[in-house]
Amino acid sequence: MRVLFTTYPEKTHFLAMAPLAWALRTAGHEVVFAVQPVFTDVITQAGLTAVPVGGERHLWQLMSRHMHWLPAGVGGLPVPYDAAEWHPGDVTWSYLKDGYELQVSRWHKMSNVPIVADLVEFARSWKPDLVVWEPTTYAGAIAAEACGAAHARLLFSVDSLAVTRAHHLRLMERQPPGDRADPLADWLGGYAHKYGFEFSEELVTGQFTISLLPRSLRLEADLRYVPMRYVPYSGAAVVPSWLREPPGRPRVALTMGLSTADHGAGYVVDLPDVLEALADMDVELVATVSEAARDRLASIPDNARLVPFVPLDALAATCSAVIHHAGFGTLATTALHAVPHLVVPWDGDGPALGRRIAAQGAGLALHPMQATGTTIRDRLLRLLNEPRFRHGAALLREEMLAMPTPNELAGDLEELAAAHRHAPLAGSAIGGG
Template identity: 25%
Template sequence: MKILFTVGGSQAAVFGVAPLAAAARNAGHEILLAADEPLMAAAQSVGLPAVCITPERMRYGQDALTAAGRIDALLELTALWSPDLVVGGLSHVPRVLAAKLKVPYIRHIWHIAPMARRDATAVAELAPQLQRLGLTELPPPDLFIDLCPPPLRPPGAPAARAMRWVPRVSQRRVEPWMYTRPEGRRRALITAGTRNLLLDTSAGSLRPLVQELTGAGVEVLIAALPEAAERYAAELGEVRIGWIPLDVVAPTCDLAVHHGGATTAMTLLNAGVPQLIVPDNGYGKAVAEAISGYGAAVMVDRHRPQGQDPQAAVVAGCLEILGDPRYAQRARAVAAQAATLPTPDEVLREIEALTAP
């Protein structure tokens, strides 16, 4: 079987689809990943054969602005490499492609944020493209795969085939301190994913948090881009700062502070790590609300400080998580339930049945 995986947006989309794509490839199926140019490096880093379809990053909610170009690029690709099945994510453009090709379509996402209204708007905005391609309607997905653990799915989320999250991020050589816990100390990780230098803040505003944590005997790790590590390492004192493999380090952590990204949040949940989330956009806020609502995180909204300085709120939230075992207990509860979900290999069997004669 030939399976076309399509992604757009952030590197999280690549890392999210990689385990299923790898499972399909390991089972003997041919796969291609159609992605935007900014995601090519991420695809290469996890060993996926990727084809660039657009030079710029797709933004969710902008299907109407970019649909024609993306659809034409996908049609050009599939004229040369005809898939038996299409796998898409947040964008509904791959769904249009599958309808045009008359092949099964699978939607594969992390459904933690309510998106029914946005989905309805995006589908309606694709009407001109359907008409252009001679399609009368946009059929529903043949299979909806959701990576979100059931306790965190938003109310009213559509029925879906749950699949276990398998951490997948770019890799380099690892060192022993990355996969072992520090003796006699707790460990906290601070990260802003791959988009920002340092949690959307400066070293000066991060210093009080580092000082409070190290003063409490906590080892601090800061995952940051090389330029941030060079700029801030001396200012932040006794911390490890630079490239840190999230999937390797997560099981050794007692706390993580981050921005609410999908890969970051789910990799930490998968390891049972409680979180302090400072969302940097509306999606990150939805992530923070879901995980904090379950009791596995504390959210600090910089835009609505509720009478408290955001910096002080972050410090207080971290100390609260470290001082109250219930946060870790709830995080471990999510991890235990997620571990019971079907693996990509198991879900692949259902996918194979969609094209069985």
């Protein structure tokens, strides 16, 4: 079969999708990634085929000029998606309605409008059997419905999008007919009208969802989820010679993730404060730190090794603990090596994932406002000295290893695609935008 993947230009999201693309390709299927031109090099560096669609304008350009563009909610997730973790009785109609208006006009349109037309045109020409899309790249669902392909979200975190959507639909039914605002459906429905089909909730949440999280860490809606084991991949990398030598004392990794570095955001922790607090501990601290940040340091402790990048899959295998920001790739790679986590989440889904790691017993989580050198030292000592965290990490690893691999899932996706495909619909030249 032919499988079309698509995502907005976010490298960490692509890295989570790449192993499934490889699995499908090695199973004999045709696979391409349709992405904006600025992102094609990231695809081809992974040995996959890229199809440029749309223009150069993208979300990160806007956010670099307006860092307030996606206001964080109480839980770290953008408004209104932070409501996914609230008690249903605390979620209000006005909060959801206003939040959707904000995020559709800012986040979702900025991520999707530049690619929709080209993506639909390519999909109708190439005729994929299955479209796999990043959970906010709704252009993938639009293109799939326009060409008759089956389609699925590839989800690598808690499903705050679908749970919030369920809250919205539940509360919308209770409103007077004149107040049943639905900005997301109105926007996506315009594209449905333009390309000749009816709006349905599948444009929002897919026909099914491929989920990379183990069950103990999930937050789900009432949808069909297809589990798939996470496979660590961080792009082109070289394992340094020092990493091949067993550490002489407990090794601790400190990493704040690819996205933070790539997009120029600051570190959630005060790096000099943390280095000083851990300087007299009998550990080897390996911290991934940009060269610019390293140059600003007055001194580097003797027990610290600062590197701009090292493949986490190789590093985590040698560690006794990992301090990280709860980015999904970092969290899942650490979990696969049964290493305890000290989570200092930045924003987005980080706080939700950090809370779940702590509740599962595989580590501890700190609110960024609590993340001083002293508190990080205290929590790290607990991870190293209390066996229960190693036990919790081992259980989490077993749970992940029980999930189907991408290669094992490939056959199931053929059946799911066959079940959901439909005859392509005639296009229309009106509506949309």
